[in-house]
Structure formats: structure tokens, C-alpha cells
Amino acid sequence: MKLNIYNTISRKKEIFEPINPKHVGMYVCGPTVYGNPHLGHARPAITFDLLFRYLQQLGYKVRYVRNITDVGHLENDADSGEDKIAKKARLEELEPMEIVQYYTESYHNAMSALNVKSPSIEPRASGHIIEQIEMIEKIMENGFAYEVNGSVYFDVEKYSKSFHYGKLSGRIIDDLLANTLDLDGQDEKKNSFDFALWKKASPEHIMRWHSKWSDGFPGWHMECSAMSIKYLGEKFDIHGGGMDLLFPHHECEIAQSAAALGFESVKYWLHNNMITINGQKMGKSLGNFINLEEFFTGSHKLLTQPYSAMTIRFFLLQAHYRSTLDFSNEALQAAEKGLARLMTAYGSVSKLKVSETSTISINLDELNQKCFDAMNDDLNSPILISHLFDAVKTINLIISDNEQINKSDLDKLKSILDTFILDVLGLVPENNSTNEAVLSDVINLMLNLRMEAKAKKDFELSDKIRNELNKIGVEIKDKKDGFDWSLKS
RNA sequence: GGUCUCUUGGCCGAGCGGCUAGGCACCGGUCUGCAAAACCGUCCACUCCGGUUCGAAUCCGGAAGAGACCUCCA
Known part of the structure; x- marks a missing residue:
């Protein structure tokens, strides 16, 4: 039996056959580093760690790319939208990059405690602004994006004439039109389901980069398209993430890549379910x-x-x-x-x-x-x-x-x-603080027994306890009212 | 409202038409000075109603309940 994996796009299990024999390219959506890692972050990390490990077990050479999102991710898609990281920074009066640094480290620490292997490459969105801009230009050249007031939007309606928008999430354009009536602040966009590729920054917006359209920042789906293509090539094997990213995030990624390249990049889409x-x-x-x-x-x-x-x-x-x-x-x-x-x-x-x-x-x-x-x-x-x-x-x-x-x-x-x-499975025998606490309790227990023996003038037993502990490597110091001990190093 | 998914024993959780899933808990037994561990065994299921089938937790239809996405989230 060969490896079968469930491909979200076909909604069935498929035999896994990498594009290049022996080599596998895998991209997984990583965390937005603006908060402490929680149990929900552990699920995709461990799911794709399992896949990463198993592919290696099967003898594949795997390049595993998992991004760190440290820009983008608007609060909402309206003009009032602000960068999630910038918002938190303002609240705590810290530099955005300070936040990013802190929570990235916190994420790494948690992952390493969970014995999640580090990915092969962990690119940051902020380090790939140029690549994102280039990709947006390509999409514009191909006619699938338009500029309004310094912001660039993806033209979903136009795209859907040549490609199938909604094929991953099963969404239908007409339904989207009918069901996005109550969102406001959509005035710049031709259609409510169009999404930002580049967003002009408001004056108070801290995180901003130059581009030919405006000083601004890339739209929230750009980084994954740009970075996956940069490190894994225009066509690669696996793209993973949580199910909640299926729409709009992954749907938009497909559209962006296809609009820029003329074809889709990803062969297998994998999604882990939620923790409730x-x-x-x-x-x-x-x-x-x-x-x-x-x-x-x-x-x-x-x-x-x-x-x-x-x-x-x-x-x-x-x-x-x-x-x-x-x-x-x-x-x-x-x-x-x-x-x-x-x-x-x-x-x-x-x-x-x-x-x-x-x-x-x-x-x-x-x-x-x-x-x-x-x-x-x-x-x-x-x-x-x-x-x-x-x-x-x-x-x-x-x-x-x-x-x-x-x-x-x-x-x-x-x-x-x-x-x-x-x-x-990546399970490791644990020898942690629990063990140390137990060891300490055990030694105290032994020494308390020795105290009791001394009180009963049973020096034979008390000496035996001391000498045996000594041999094991525990140094005992008697005090007037008790004892102290340490481990000989 | 639209799209999709799920409903399994005390708890968690597999299952993709016939064969004990598994873990945890409970109960009985073996072992043990006592206990624990371990081993052996027992008990407890498939939301409901129809249908297909020799045979359904598993396929089809319907009902009820829960959830996800449609807006940042893993």
C-alpha cells in the first residue's frame, strides 16, 4: 500500500506521487505572531510534523517551508482596516518588531517542547515584500487586478472567466455576491468578494513599505503565494494549514498564483480540523x-x-x-x-x-x-x-x-x-522537572527516615542510609535541627 | 440566508457492507504480607425513521441535534 492522502480540492484520498521523485516540497501556513501560541496552533504544527517525519521515513527528501506572518492580516478588509500587529503594538506601546520577536520566540519554544521539528525554511512576510510586489505586478500585467487610490485589488469576476474561483472551498461566485451584502467599507472594490493585494497605509499606520502604487503593505494572502513559489517552485506538492484557512485564504492563494503564472501551483491541499x-x-x-x-x-x-x-x-x-x-x-x-x-x-x-x-x-x-x-x-x-x-x-x-x-x-x-x-510519532521519553521533583522528595523521605532512626538511637540504620546515599552521589550535611543535602557533581 | 461537515459504549476516539479497533474509567479474577503495576476475563455502542441488501455503524432518502466556513483566527 502506498501513501494515500486526502486532497481537499478533490475531496477524496489520492495516492501521493511527488512531482519530482524522491523530493517533496511542502508549504504550511504558520502563525501570525501577535499572541501566545495556544492549543489550536499545536494541531497543524503536529499534524504536518507527522507528515514531514513520515515522508522522511519513506525516504523522501523533504523541503518543508512554514512561514511566520509578521505583517499584513488586516483587521478587516475595509479602509479602516489596520495591521493586526501594528494594533497590538500601539496597545502595548512597543515596536511592532518587538512584538514579532517576542511571540516568534514564544512559538518556537512551545514547538520545541512539543518536539515539533523545525521546518527547512521559515520565511517571514516582512522579509519578502519585494517578492510580493513583483507578484502583484505580474497579476496586474495579466489583467487580473486593478488599482484604486493606491490600493490594488484582485478582480475575482474577471479571474473567474478564465479560471475556476471557488474550486477549493466549493463556493460559487453568484452565491458570494448574494451573501456579502452587509459588509461595509467596500466602496473601492468593484465587487465585495474582491480582495486586497496591496493596501495603501493610512498616515498613522506604522508598518509600511514603498511601492509604485503607494506607501503601504501587502494584502493578507500574498505572502504565502510569493514565498511558496520562491522556495518550492512554481509547482509544488503539498500545501497545508487549518481548515479555517480554506476560505478565503487558500482560495485566494490559488487565484493569485494562477493569475500570476497561468496555472495552479499546488498538487495536494491538506487541512487539519479544529480543536473544540x-x-x-x-x-x-x-x-x-x-x-x-x-x-x-x-x-x-x-x-x-x-x-x-x-x-x-x-x-x-x-x-x-x-x-x-x-x-x-x-x-x-x-x-x-x-x-x-x-x-x-x-x-x-x-x-x-x-x-x-x-x-x-x-x-x-x-x-x-x-x-x-x-x-x-x-x-x-x-x-x-x-x-x-x-x-x-x-x-x-x-x-x-x-x-x-x-x-x-x-x-x-x-x-x-x-x-x-x-x-x-515524535514521542520522546520525558525526563523533566517532574522527575527532579520526585527525586528530591525521595531523598527527603530517606533522610527523614534516617532522622527517625537517629531519634531511636538506631545508628546502624541511620549510618547505612547515609553511607548508601553517599555512594549513590548524595552528599549529606547534618544540621542542628535537621539536614541539608546536595548532589555531588 | 448560502456552502459544507459531523452525531459511535461512563469518557476520548477508530471504523468506508460481513471479522474483538485502541486508550482511559468501572467490575471480577490471577499474582502480591498489603497496595500498585502487569496479566486474564466481564460489562457498556453505533441520534431517530424509512429504504437498498442474504447481511448496514458503514450505502441511499428523510427527520432531529451539533459544528465549521461565508469577517481576523490553526
Whole structure:
């Protein structure tokens, strides 16, 4: 079975065949860096991290481009629209680039905690203004854009005479016309569904660049078109992002690229579904999002406890990327326990007793194949995980002497788990602050027992505790009213 | 209003016409000085109403409920 992925544009699973054998180009819409990364950001990051890892596992050389949006993204499409980042800057009286720097770092930190691999290239919109302007010029030359008062708009009606506008999202132009009546501030545009390619900046607008039309900034969809083409070529394999970007963002990207190049750039469109909270989308605008940092520390009021980054990752991977996933403490706790069982078993593989013969009831070649089949079926990570739990069962049976395994099977087993748990799912054994806290508690417990022994004048026991701890590497300092300790370095 | 999607057991979540998904929780058992872990086993499903079929959670039609997009959002 070959890799099949669900292509949003055809609305069905298709066999994945890269344009250039062995090489894959993949572009994913990254964050707009004007706020702390939340659980919603983790979903596409982990979904496409999974795809990135799996493509590499299959032997492809992948160039993965994920942008940082640090300009554009108007508050609305009207003249009063202002740059989202500029707005936040004014509120906090910071330079826009200060905001960008801060939240980019915050995003990177969260991603690295989640063990999301860095993309091959992480271009910024602000660093590609020239490319965007050039592309707008091309679109104008081809007659699919018009200028009004220093702003440039995409002419959707004209475009739709030569191309199919709405093919990705299933939207029909006439319907759009009928349903965008109540938006105001559309006076510059020929049609309400036209969208900005270049926007003239108002005098107070901080982020602005020169162009032949005006001092202004690029429209919100331009960056992805310009940067994907720059780094992946005019035709590339995969474009991903959240489902909420399907319209208008991705639809407009298709139109821009086709208007500039004469053909479409993207072969496979992939979209991850949303995370819901009490059945509703978790989103910035709804104010019901939980920051990743809040998950790690448990500081949000909806959280009954902290959840580690790996728990979050596992939680997301236990659901298929195209399904909505509902957040709840119960579900997170279940994920935490399940992950612990998986990783405990994985950690004990290297300590398994090797026997002459294998009596294991599981067929390892079959298991390996099933794991690949699961991933090949549109990245079905929940199924993959269910197969890995079959391996967990086998490991535990060997530990409890109910089954035996020989050297070659053990190697096979280990290799399967390394491949799928570490490389593909990207789960890493956690040895974090929790462990340190436990260690500290354990040592204090030992020393308190020693205090009790001393009080009972059981010096034999108290000395034994001290000497043994010493041997392990714990230095003990007795004090008048208790004790102190440190780890020998 | 338009376009689209979803509705599975106590909870999460697979499933794409016939075969135990899986995880978590619960209950019973084995093991254990006790407990935990582990293992074995039990229980609990497919929103409703029609239809197609030898056979439907799975296909078709209808109803109800929920959600997404149509405006910045992953």
C-alpha cells in the first residue's frame, strides 16, 4: 500500500506521487505572531510534523517551508482596516518588531517542547515584500487586478472567466455576491468578494513599505503565494494549514498564483480540523483558547492539573487530523495515562530477557506492515497507536514471563518501536522537572527516615542510609535541627 | 440566508457492507504480607425513521441535534 492522502480540492484520498521523485516540497501556513501560541496552533504544527517525519521515513527528501506572518492580516478588509500587529503594538506601546520577536520566540519554544521539528525554511512576510510586489505586478500585467487610490485589488469576476474561483472551498461566485451584502467599507472594490493585494497605509499606520502604487503593505494572502513559489517552485506538492484557512485564504492563494503564472501551483491541499472546547472551536476571537504554556503549568482555570508537552502531543495524535477533537480534562488525563503505559513499555524493551526461542503470539512482520498501512491511509495515527499497544501487551507478557522472545525478534520489535514511536510519532521519553521533583522528595523521605532512626538511637540504620546515599552521589550535611543535602557533581 | 461537515459504549476516539479497533474509567479474577503495576476475563455502542441488501455503524432518502466556513483566527 502506498501513501494515500486526502486532497481537499478533490475531496477524496489520492495516492501521493511527488512531482519530482524522491523530493517533496511542502508549504504550511504558520502563525501570525501577535499572541501566545495556544492549543489550536499545536494541531497543524503536529499534524504536518507527522507528515514531514513520515515522508522522511519513506525516504523522501523533504523541503518543508512554514512561514511566520509578521505583517499584513488586516483587521478587516475595509479602509479602516489596520495591521493586526501594528494594533497590538500601539496597545502595548512597543515596536511592532518587538512584538514579532517576542511571540516568534514564544512559538518556537512551545514547538520545541512539543518536539515539533523545525521546518527547512521559515520565511517571514516582512522579509519578502519585494517578492510580493513583483507578484502583484505580474497579476496586474495579466489583467487580473486593478488599482484604486493606491490600493490594488484582485478582480475575482474577471479571474473567474478564465479560471475556476471557488474550486477549493466549493463556493460559487453568484452565491458570494448574494451573501456579502452587509459588509461595509467596500466602496473601492468593484465587487465585495474582491480582495486586497496591496493596501495603501493610512498616515498613522506604522508598518509600511514603498511601492509604485503607494506607501503601504501587502494584502493578507500574498505572502504565502510569493514565498511558496520562491522556495518550492512554481509547482509544488503539498500545501497545508487549518481548515479555517480554506476560505478565503487558500482560495485566494490559488487565484493569485494562477493569475500570476497561468496555472495552479499546488498538487495536494491538506487541512487539519479544529480543536473544540465544549463543542465549540477554540479560537482567539472566541476568547476560549488555552495557551500551551498554561497547559504545561496547569495555570488555566479550565485545567485541573498541568499536562506535559508529550501528553498534549499524544492527545492530538490519538485523534485523526481531519476530525474535530474535543478538549476535556478527562480526555487529557486518559491520554496521559495511555502515554505513560506506552512509554514505560518502550523503556523496558532494552531490558527484556532474551530467550533461545520466541513464543510471542504477535507476528512482528505483520505488525510492522500494519503500522505502515495505518500511516499510509491518510496518516491514521490513532490506528497506528492502537497497533503499538499490541506491542505493549507483548512486552508486558515477556516481562511477566508469560511469553519469551529471541534475539532476532527482539531486534525487530525494537526497530519497529524506534521507528514509529520516536521517528514517526515524535514521542520522546520525558525526563523533566517532574522527575527532579520526585527525586528530591525521595531523598527527603530517606533522610527523614534516617532522622527517625537517629531519634531511636538506631545508628546502624541511620549510618547505612547515609553511607548508601553517599555512594549513590548524595552528599549529606547534618544540621542542628535537621539536614541539608546536595548532589555531588 | 448560502456552502459544507459531523452525531459511535461512563469518557476520548477508530471504523468506508460481513471479522474483538485502541486508550482511559468501572467490575471480577490471577499474582502480591498489603497496595500498585502487569496479566486474564466481564460489562457498556453505533441520534431517530424509512429504504437498498442474504447481511448496514458503514450505502441511499428523510427527520432531529451539533459544528465549521461565508469577517481576523490553526
